[in-house]
Amino acid sequence: MPNYLPQKSKRRMSNYVPLRLEDYDISPNNGFLPSEPPLQRLSDPYYEPWEHIMDRFNQYLLAHHIRRLVREMPVLDTSKLTSPAEFQRAFTILSFIAHAFVWGRNGAASEPASEFLPPSVSIPWVSAAEYLQLNPVVCCAAVCHWNWQILDPNAKDPMDIDNLGTLYTFSGSMDESWFYLVTTAMEAKSARGINAILDAIIGVEEDNPSRVTRALNEIAHSLRDANNLLERMYERCDPYVFYWKIREFLAGWENMAEAGLPYGVLYEGVDDTDTFSLDNWQSLIRRFRKYAGGSAAQTPLLQAFDIALGIKHYPTGEKGLQSSVDDARNRLQRRGVPEPPTANSYLVRMRDYMPGGHRRFLEDLASTCRIREYVLLACSDAFLQAGDEKDDRVVMRQAYNECVGLMKSFRDKHIMIVTRYIIAQAKNSPPSLVTSVAPVSSHIIPRSAHDQALARSSSTHPPGGRLGGDSLPADPTMYPQTNTTHASQPSSSSSAHIDRKNARLARKVDEGSVVRGTGGTDAIQFLKQVRNETANTKI
Structure with missing residues (x-):
């Protein structure tokens, strides 16, 4: 089987030691959730x-x-x-x-x-x-x-x-429980994808595009589950209740x-x-x-998928930094490794709100995972434009792009939720609950x-x-x-x-004013940039 990696990459990766989820307090069955249900009381x-x-x-x-x-x-x-x-x-x-x-x-x-x-x-x-x-x-x-x-x-x-x-919950409401449980269930369902990431890395090590493709298909399965669960947010969490009754308790004390x-x-x-x-x-x-409050950016799950797929995020407000496919491939062919990008400081800082083992996993994954680079090097320009649909490299590229597309879809849904649950509510008058x-x-x-x-x-x-x-x-x-x-x-x-x-x-926001997330960011600007950077990763 042909080797798609440059010599420098082969030498560097020959010393690869597979990551073990257990070393990072990650459950093979429940992902970033504990293997057993959390305690319901301290015994002492x-x-x-x-x-x-x-x-x-x-x-x-x-x-x-x-x-x-x-x-x-x-x-x-x-x-x-x-x-x-x-x-x-x-x-x-x-x-x-x-x-x-x-x-x-x-x-x-x-x-x-x-x-x-x-x-x-x-x-x-x-x-x-x-x-x-x-x-x-x-x-x-x-x-x-x-x-x-x-x-x-x-x-x-x-x-x-x-x-x-x-x-x-803070509010005692079904809405708040459902808001948390969507994320909890998403973490559990995505354990399959976390295991698949490690399998894909081994596939790259073996220079085995078929194994990489199978792993990417597993990642896609997890991402479809995540998309489906996120869509269920509307079932039992009312936007009015979330914005006016729940959200403030999740805020931190930064910005x-x-x-x-x-x-x-x-x-x-x-x-x-x-x-x-x-x-x-x-x-x-x-x-x-000053600490940021609860934020979806604090789940290691999304950052793990970003790292696995080579999705780069840049400082908020900076655009056009994503290299073209041709430039990225040429750089890899010349040097064997990608240039380290300028990271989005907010996303990196959110790792301080994750348990230590999960944070270390993301750091080690970033230094180990080269799935996108492998797909780039395996697919020449001819294959990017028109290739044999039966060729294992073309199938691998299709599987990779499906994962990127599902990540973009997830972020589209997230923007819609933030718009409906926060932005739209912030434009309405607050409830008149206290007369004096x-x-x-x-x-x-x-x-x-x-x-x-x-x-x-x-x-x-x-x-x-x-x-x-x-x-x-x-x-x-x-x-x-x-x-x-x-x-x-x-x-x-x-x-x-x-x-x-x-x-x-929780208040009515003046027209044109910034609506901040509980993490302290300009919610829509941040999410739209993350979504666009995800879309630009497609090969």
Whole structure:
């Protein structure tokens, strides 16, 4: 059988060691989901204060008790957690508690989002996140990967979406459960595709186009399942309920000035927050953290398919960087390896919101997988234009292009969902649920000692507003976004303000304004560029 790889590639790949999913905490049967259903309770009674809140989580949130209960909760450590499954549960329930605390507002429309997260949550949450090697904020892993249960273990397909349930939701609604379960089922169904990616890599190693084609057909099967599941989002998740009742709880604290968190959130008890100087408010502001919220970009599944198919994504706003097929092939023939592209920084940064093993898998896959390069080199210009339909190289190219087409179709569907569930809803007036509200002071429970000291100390007021008070500087340009964990110092030159009492992520957006996703991006611009880059990958 002819070898389609240049000599340099053959030498480099001769030392290839096959990737094993188990080495990256990936299940051969469930993909990026755990092999077994997530725990439904931590066994050690030490953690009953957490479990007590989760036992009636929706009731407490509805009755406006979450902030009080969290402040009364003891500071527990994670030393008694004994397995990855226990750390996953701890991270998940602390994520729900933390976001309910920040965004829950105790049900008062006039109460702002909380800029402070008490030590009872922040300390163990950060500890669990460090063990799992991801950021302490709600993410796809928390609400989808580690938040499901099987309803009937004896079902023909236990992981079918109609046989799955969620453990927790913020709203207590079927809509929110369905929103999570579509992703959960997608992850389970796509395990077949993840295994096929590794098989395709071996096919490239063997210079076996037939094996590569079979693997690509398996990948296509998984992508068809993913497309079908995404289309089912409309069945049981209402756009109105999602936008106005669910979405805000999934937001993080990055690019959220318009939602009432211009500085981010301070994790009390972490990062030496007990030693800041009241004489210099900047010493405290620098310790605020800014994290993106839950986002589809945080699932390693889509990034794995992108890497496998050689789909490159570039910085948002940059166009025309995708090389032509001829240029890509010529470069490969000359050098044997592709030139590393400039990556989309948002997608790369979203890997910090994935468990460590999954992030490492993507990194190792990117350094190993050369499926697209193999197809490019195997198919000459003559075959690209008109080839023998029975030739194994032509069949392989067709299988590859089908996978790319299915990825584009998936992203088309995703854009449609974002348009219907977010963009269209943002153009409507908010629901009139509250006709009158009590003064803010009657709802706010005193914070920690140093928070109260801030409120009393005139020397700690940031320019343009009181930290922890009713208003804060509003201009998002005052807070330069960096790749660091913590917030940047705001500018002292602006006098712009926002009404933090009424600032919300779920709100009517002015015509022409940017509608941000929970990850903090310009949702439509980002998704359209990703979709177009996918389409341009076709050979």
